[in-house]
Amino acid sequence: MKPIRPNGPFSPYDRSVSTLMNRRRFMKGAAAVTGGAAAAGMMAPTKSYAGNDISFLTWCDHTDARLIGLYEEAIGGKVNVKSYEGTGSALATIEQSQPGDWDMFMCDFQDTGMVSATGIIDQLDDSRVPWDGMFEGIQAQPHAYTNGKLYGVPDKFGYYGVAYNKDKVDPEDAKSGAIMYDPKYKGRIAVYDYYFVIMQLVGISKGIIPADITVENLESVIREPLLELKANSLLTGDILTTLNALHTESVDIIVGGAEWSVALDMANSPWLDYQYFDEGALMWNEALSIVSDSENKDAVWDCIDTTLTPDGQRYLATSDCYWAMPVMKNTPLTDDEKAILRWDEQPGILANSYPSTMGTPDVDAAMIDLWTEYLAS
Amino acid sequence: MAVPHRSAGRRSFYLNVSRWAVAPSLVYVAIFFAAPIVVMIIVSFWQRVGGKLEAVWSFVNYEKLFKKSYLLEGWFNSIEVALITTVVSILVAYPLAYVLAYQVPKHWQKFALILCILPFWTSYLVRSYAWTIVLSETGIINTVLLSIGIIDDPMQIGYTRGATVLGFVHFFMMLLTLTIYSNLVQISKSYRLAGEDLGANKFQVFLRITLPLSLPGIAIGAFITFVIAIGDFITPMILGGGNEMLLPQAIMLQVQRANDFPMASAMSVLLMISVTIAYFLLARWLKMDRV
Numbered sequence: 099m100k101p102i103r104p105n106g107p108f109s110p111y112d113r114s115v116s117t118l119m120n121r122r123r124f125m126k127g128a129a130a131v132t133g134g135a136a137a138a139g140m141m142a143p144t145k146s147y148a149g150n151d152i153s154f155l156t157w158c159d160h161t162d163a164r165l166i167g168l169y170e171e172a173i174g175g176k177v178n179v180k181s182y183e184g185t186g187s188a189l190a191t192i193e194q195s196q197p198g199d200w201d202m203f204m205c206d207f208q209d210t211g212m213v214s215a216t217g218i219i220d221q222l223d224d225s226r227v228p229w230d231g232m233f234e235g236i237q238a239q240p241h242a243y244t245n246g247k248l249y250g251v252p253d254k255f256g257y258y259g260v261a262y263n264k265d266k267v268d269p270e271d272a273k274s275g276a277i278m279y280d281p282k283y284k285g286r287i288a289v290y291d292y293y294f295v296i297m298q299l300v301g302i303s304k305g306i307i308p309a310d311i312t313v314e315n316l317e318s319v320i321r322e323p324l325l326e327l328k329a330n331s332l333l334t335g336d337i338l339t340t341l342n343a344l345h346t347e348s349v350d351i352i353v354g355g356a357e358w359s360v361a362l363d364m365a366n367s368p369w370l371d372y373q374y375f376d377e378g379a380l381m382w383n384e385a386l387s388i389v390s391d392s393e394n395k396d397a398v399w400d401c402i403d404t405t406l407t408p409d410g411q412r413y414l415a416t417s418d419c420y421w422a423m424p425v426m427k428n429t430p431l432t433d434d435e436k437a438i439l440r441w442d443e444q445p446g447i448l449a450n451s452y453p454s455t456m457g458t459p460d461v462d463a464a465m466i467d468l469w470t471e472y473l474a475s
Numbered sequence: 476m477a478v479p480h481r482s483a484g485r486r487s488f489y490l491n492v493s494r495w496a497v498a499p500s501l502v503y504v505a506i507f508f509a510a511p512i513v514v515m516i517i518v519s520f521w522q523r524v525g526g527k528l529e530a531v532w533s534f535v536n537y538e539k540l541f542k543k544s545y546l547l548e549g550w551f552n553s554i555e556v557a558l559i560t561t562v563v564s565i566l567v568a569y570p571l572a573y574v575l576a577y578q579v580p581k582h583w584q585k586f587a588l589i590l591c592i593l594p595f596w597t598s599y600l601v602r603s604y605a606w607t608i609v610l611s612e613t614g615i616i617n618t619v620l621l622s623i624g625i626i627d628d629p630m631q632i633g634y635t636r637g638a639t640v641l642g643f644v645h646f647f648m649m650l651l652t653l654t655i656y657s658n659l660v661q662i663s664k665s666y667r668l669a670g671e672d673l674g675a676n677k678f679q680v681f682l683r684i685t686l687p688l689s690l691p692g693i694a695i696g697a698f699i700t701f702v703i704a705i706g707d708f709i710t711p712m713i714l715g716g717g718n719e720m721l722l723p724q725a726i727m728l729q730v731q732r733a734n735d736f737p738m739a740s741a742m743s744v745l746l747m748i749s750v751t752i753a754y755f756l757l758a759r760w761l762k763m764d765r766v
Contacts, residue, residue, distance in 0.1 A: 190734040285631070291717060293732060333634040333716025342604060343716075346611035348633060466733045467543075473728075474545035474720035 150175030250385030261355030275303025290354030634716025658692025
């Protein structure tokens with residue numbers, strides 16, 4: 099078995115049994131434990147801050163302790179972090195919060211336009227962003243500006259494709275989206291359960307780019323191969339479940355995986371690899387945004403600037419949650435790290451990629467319905 | 476003029492005091508249990524339109540729920556899996572509780588019970604992921620079966636309904652063991668001795684005295700197991716591999732992905748109806764003072 103990446107009293111009231119822990123004893127024990135914990139908490143050394151704290155809603159990679167340390171150093175305050183998975187989930191969190199609860203929001207770059215329409219995030223000062231130091235193509239993405247306005251500063255990017263066990267899977271097969279339906283790999287596939295990503299990958303394999311997905315072609319073009327993928331797979335699960343299955347050799351392929359799911363492990367597990375489809379790579383791009391209700395916008399800008407420094411980019415690219423490409427070309431990665439992230443191939447991959455964006459509310463609702471059907475099939 | 480009796484007045488005074496004494500409990504129950512359920516039922520009749528919540532009364536969510544066969548299938552799957560889990564858990568837990576109550580010496584019972592609850596001290600998620608490793612193709616079960624030649628190829632144990640039920644049973648059998656055990660130790664030994672004196676063998680004593688008297692413990696444990704199992708979405712996701720959709724998974728999709736709380740509420744009402752039916756089926760034996 100291959101090693102797995104470390105990740106990240108009862109006492110029902112009983113009058114007859116006096117020797118057992120009774121309710122009073124349990125309460126006393128619980129009170130003692132709680133009191134002890136509280137006392138320990140009060141006595142524990144606490145760091146003092148200058149009232150410059152911010153709250154940060156983000157994917158897990160930005161929670162890397164080294165990066166958060168840089169932020170806290172830059173703002174002289176504490177960064178309270180909550181991680182989420184998926185723009186929809188993040189929006190639900192913000193919607194259920196009080197105004198001012200959140201300051202910085204790591205929003206998928208391609209979703210900033212849609213999110214800005216809700217009034218949650220601020221327009222940003224474009225002149226403050228070091229576009230010239232970024233990989234070509236990052237600024238030119240169609241979603242970078244919404245009506246000529248910038249709502250997020252990109253800081254990291256990567257792709258969705260397949261992650262696989264190269265001892266078991268032909269790398270040539272992995273280059274085509276057809277691998278998702280290939281009977282040769284029946285029962286050897288795990289599907290990452292991010293509904294629109296998987297539907298967009300299926301769409302790319304059938305010649306429909308993400309931006310062209312509609313309620314109609316979801317039903318007429320994507321539905322059938324999606325259900326075919328389900329029939330060809332062993333499981334559909336979250337990141338940890340799919341990775342676990344790959345590491346325990348229950349599956350050989352993760353559909354929806356790529357560098358973000360395996361790059362971190364590749365140095366220690368040389369049998370791991372990843373690939374984007376020749377039909378097109380499905381690109382994701384993270385960006386930092388300022389929440390409109392924030393009362394600490396200057397501190398957020400300090401964090402954004404810090405993220406784009408060489409150290410910030412290096413820590414983010416090699417985050418202990420997942421690795422991916424930094425946007426800044428001067429990021430001081432080692433040769434091995436660059437090789438794992440395919441640094442030199444980026445211009446070609448970028449040119450053949452499509453941004454993975456959350457659909458309009460109608461398309462998104464149709465996708466969730468189809469995904470529910472997929473799970474039930 | 477009628478003079479009120481002094482002792483009656485005092486009694487009424489005490490009655491009023493005792494009424495006030497329960498008020499905090501009632502307020503607590505109203506705020507933390509009744510109100511959320513009422514809110515959930517109300518929201519289930521609202522709609523999410525164009526990404527926004529609209530407080531307009533309609534049956535749209537329920538119509539959708541009953542029109543989409545896969546959602547109904549998810550509901551039936553949830554009931555089926557929860558029932559199988561409950562029955563299997565009872566079958567595993569009862570013998571264990573019986574041995575603990577009647578076979579293990581009194582001075583060892585406390586230690587044995589602590590051993591039984593040890594699994595509760597680890598994280599639920601860790602236990603689930605640990606099971607995926609045990610059940611995997613390279614896990615201990617397949618490795619042993621392969622090495623002793625019982626099978627030639629690894630069996631697919633993980634990511635199935637069986638794996639989900641196995642995980643659930645592991646998580647809940649101790650809960651059932653405890654409720655049954657608590658009930659068993661309350662049954663007076665003299666009942667069993669009387670049965671034996673009247674000529675019944677051990678099996679007859681168990682079947683006609685011990686088992687009927689332990690039904691409240693079984694019922695309470697079964698009810699709790701059913702309620703937790705029918706609402707769980709983590710175990711089916713991790714151990715079941717998302718191969719069979721249960722209704723809680725669909726609810727989570729609506730909450731986490733679609734942010735559609737009205738639809739999620741309608742689905743939750745359906746689950747609540749299932750739990751209510753289970754309660755009424757077991758109500759006859761649900762005597763909390765016996766546990």
